[in-house]
Amino acid sequence: MIALPSFYILTSNGESILPDTIQRQRAADQNRAILFYLDANLCLDIVNYFENKQAHPQSKTNVEILILFCQQYNIEVIPKFGSMELCKETFNKLNIPKYQDFVNKITYAFDTPFSETVKLNDRIFNYYVEVNDTDSMGFEGLFPLLLMSYVSLLKIYFLCKKNNPNRGSVLKNLKLFLHWCNKHLNTSMASEIQLAIRIFGGDSRFRKMIALDKKGDQLDVIFRTLWGSAWDLLHMRMVHFKAINTGIDQVVYFITQDANLYELFKTCQLQCALSISGQPITSFVSYDIEIQYKDVNMVKDMNDILATFTLERSHRNSIEPLDIKLLENLRTKLEYDIHMMF
Incomplete structure (x- = not known):
């Protein structure tokens, strides 16, 4: 070894x-x-x-x-x-x-x-x-995926600032985030949901990934941190996509120095991935809720929320082109809303 x-x-x-x-x-x-x-x-x-x-x-x-x-x-x-x-x-x-x-x-x-x-x-x-x-x-082709991840992280940050992340607010924040993913973003972002579950539950290790403890006069730093985390999640999304794409005969190892990214994905196993026009849009991973949440009722409630979300997504047309204008509008609105919080 x-x-x-x-x-x-x-x-x-x-x-x-x-x-x-x-x-x-x-x-x-x-x-x-x-x-x-x-x-x-x-x-x-x-x-x-x-x-x-x-x-x-x-x-x-x-x-x-x-x-x-x-x-x-x-x-x-x-x-x-x-x-x-x-x-x-x-x-x-x-x-x-x-x-x-x-x-x-x-x-x-x-x-x-x-x-x-x-x-x-x-x-x-x-x-x-x-x-x-x-x-x-290729770089320009990745930008929509990065932007989609970035606006998702903006939403997680916004919800955390609005409803302090702890065990008491985790279900509320998770419902709000998944509703937003379904109705506004019109997609499911498994890696971002995985991160949201950790942060909403008060796991302090992952606050750094969305710069949650930075002050309001450091908005530029906050937004740069979110872009950096969007890149981190993109890297893992590419690893997942390569693993499940039957046309790629490769075994991929991702080597990183990011301890938080490692902690987020070290117990996750890829289940399936969705591709649009050859681009990895989302990868579905096991959320490992039981590892973070020991309360049986909490685990059941969260699994029920995720199951409902998955069912709702299955009834929508997931195979749609990415709407860059929509993503840019979401980005502008969320950045403005965050700015107005301070």
Whole structure:
């Protein structure tokens, strides 16, 4: 068993470690490639490692372990989505030169034979990974999903500020959030619902994901934090989508430094996913209500609320194109409503 002390590893079945001999052999027998999907912070660590910038010793060690592991077992890394998060020029536009620089350096770090004596940036760097309009289009294609997640997180934040999140208000807040998802957003967001269940119940570990304790004069920080969490949830949504898409013969491991994201998904198992035009819209995961809520009646009430919501969603036309104008209007209204709270 191989672990990375300062990194967390997730799959569509929850917490994991780097694939051991049995897991690698199983993937080989099934003719499925193993991919490592890197989050933004890890991508930045690897770029800093490439540039020989000072880093925490444990992070440097983990990067080297990861590089050696991938080289030894011929495992491909996917740095593009994490790099996209780091290299956005605006919320829906990619800074192509910066993005290409990041992708090139990360790919080079994993492709170049490891040496403890010769630093990567001391070598003649003549390496090029093609980055083109497809990447820009891919980034723009992800924006509606990010926006949908962002407005969902805005709504969770708004409800928490309106009704203080604790065991006494959890059912009320959950009903209000699911009603909003059904009637206004017109979709179900399983990952965001999972987060809402934790926060509404007063689990303090996840307040940071929506900047719930920031002051009103830090609205820019609050909104940036929500965008960052939207990216985090998008990464997991992509992992879930790859796991359930029968046309993708890959086993995906998501490697992150985000302890909160890890805690949120470590016990979650993918059940199914919904795709529209090849894009992952939502993934249905087990909510693990029993882990957080020990009260049998509370668990029953929450399961009943979720079952009613699922039934209502099944009666609506879920296969609809994303309405960007609707999402932008929801974003504007919620940001204004939050601003007016302070």
